[in-house]
Amino acid sequence: MQPTADFDPARLARSLLRRSRQGALATLMPGSGDPYCSLVNLASHPDGSPILLISRLALHTKNILADGRVSLMLDERAAGDPLEGARVMLAGHAGVAADGETELVRRRYLAAHPSAEAFVAFKDFSFFRIRPTGAHLVAGFGRIVDLRPEQFLTDLGAASDLLEAEPGAVTHMNEDHREAMNLYATRLLGAESADWTCIGCDPEGMDMQADRRTLRLDFPEKVTDGSGLRRMLVRLAGEARGKG
DSSP, X not given: OOOOTTOOHHHHHHHXXXXXXXXXXXXXXXXXXXXXXXXXXXXXXXXXXXXXXEETTSHHHHHHHHOOEEEEEEEOOOXXXXXXXXXXXXXXXXEEOOGGGHHHHHHHHHHHOGGGGGTTTOTTEEEEEEEEEEEEEEOSTTOEEEEOHHHHSOOOTTOHHHHHHHHXXXXXXXXXXXHHHHHIIIXXXXXXXXXXXXXXXXXXXXXXXXTTEEEEEEOSSOOOSHHHHXXXXXXXXXXXXXXX
């Protein structure tokens, strides 16, 4: 089946990557090659690739260290029949996060999972990152498509200034602009009013969270630096107020 004309698979896959907080991780058992599946918590790197915080004592971590090939299933957790909701299966390679990005992945993971602060410093825990090689998206009848990484990951090639400004921007939004966060959620995204917080920004949008609920606010155009991000957030706040 070919996707219908109004279906944007890349956008849906990106949204699932950004909004998902848990997934089913499949790894390979050393020696036998048998598949092993486990439930893991995750957050997203600025490019959209999954970040894991896992213990080297866990079987799935031992499997990854022996063979980094993995798959990760993410779904919308839709009410009713779960097979009616969208889901995406990522294939890729998992490995320990590079030394140069430890602070970035730690910050983004803890923003998504604050309770992990209690054990993030344990010696057996490490941050891992899955680098996707492809994705299989299923979003209903006639909406099944394979995607290449460049179709659902965010290009960070020109966004070094934005990545440097992101921590301060997230803190600023959460400390001084909670009203705007609620406006984004309720008037632009149709969500219920809640204590929405910003947990990350990237060139293509902002991730928001309230308790276990997550939202993705897509930007109408890409931003690549701190000043562009500020202008975009002001613009979207104005649009949200205009919908009142």
